[in-house]
Amino acid sequence: RNSWDCASKVIRHEGLFGLYRGLLPQLVGVCPEKAIKLTVNDLVRDKLTSGKGEIPAWAEIMAGGCAGASQVMFTNPLEIVKIRLQVAGEIASTAKVRAWTVIKDLGIRGLYKGSRACFLRDIPFSAIYFPTYAHCKLKFADEMGHNGPGSLLLSAVIAGVPAAYLVTPADVIKTRLQVAARQGQTTYSGVMDACRKIWKEEGGQAFWKGGPARVFRSAPQFGFTLLTYEILQRLFYIDFGGRRPTGSQVKVPVQAGEIKSSNPDHIGGYRIALATFSGMETKFGLVLPRYNVSA
Template structure:
């Protein structure tokens, strides 16, 4: 194929890939959000102030105190913003892979990592404000439960400037009013530290695992193989960057429980966690995060293989970026 035809396919397939990524994000978030809520609450617990013993204990106590839909607190933010977030991440990786393979010789592992790095840097435009709002809502139940414990003395505001849990819109408005746009992008550095390495690990690993299931180089791997490849790569990358996720969660939590310290930045957060809680604190929520990310990316890759976006737009699926 000549260069102009490649470019035509590139721009024709991007809208389909945006639909694929968005649809995958919505389905995935709906399935795994309760586990993500447990991850946030476990990561925010300090030594000596544990409200939850494990993921299962967290989910049981959440249902008892907040009802079934308490497990989906903050889900509206994710469902609204996960479409552009996942679409940008997956489409950007394909976009960079295409441009790094202009010579048609295939991608080296280094170039695959570069493409993943570019995808991770692009997605934080949406990821940072999305997680900023989501964490305030997810962690409100932990703070409320901590207040109910007799050992906890002061009353804690659940979120910015309010004794009750407001809507994400109200939180966003208050942050913009008091801190400007940087309020929504609090923890941007920690988000980059998490998402860039995640993408550097995930995308090359998925590409190589998926290639093992291809009958031959010209045929796509079966969708079930792509699903398991996405799960395996997502799980590996999620656990690898979990320490960065703990730091990001702590930095983005605006409300603190009794005797919970604040952090001035990434370095301050890391040093305080190491000094007061030890290295094991950086693994908090790792199993929850693996259980969240694995199906999310497994589903995402299946959407690409099945070509949902191409079907919606009436295109013939093209594997332009899979090399």
């Protein structure tokens, strides 16, 4: 009936470990998948950013969409093997279903069954996720433009909520195409065929089945993924001529007006020193005292 009903039945019939079916292929495939996705987004985003560090909304969406498309070569085989293992408990059989058995049965071509639906899910997801994440980072940055671990995690989790939920219809279609239909169950020949049959037999609400479960899985998953990615970038940053991620450095005033004191009797020594020493704590691990300049 819903996510809670599904979870309770899995635990009742298969035990707690039934909730972790398909974990191994997920662990094996998620590393290259996320590596490609994050790299492509940063690469395209950097190319479309102006010399002033500005990027239009369409460019943010395009960078995210390119990232989503690039990961399907890893995502689709991973998804179909994971799904086959997850539903194996529903089939009354003494033979234990393993990942390698599923791969041999499907073959190379079979591993990419439902790839069109996978594109329809992953491209919009990333096109929504990465621009939302970037804007949330700016919103939650401190007065110096710096993002700490807390604001990074919060931004990534918030961005995952609309991205995960809005692509639920594509995920439902992909799952229907990739799961092995049993005797008496409806079979689907493609994306449009699945759309027509689901709409006719189950109604429009069927396209949103599992939406909350997707949010509860994807939002924290991408939250910790992006947090880890950002921290590793700061620790092991290599300059290839691009730009550092926003929020990774304290914003240093560069205009004369920014360092000019608001007090006519004050020569602005603190503000000049601020421009000189800002960012030292992120570079050398120093913690400098903060002072408020009275107006």
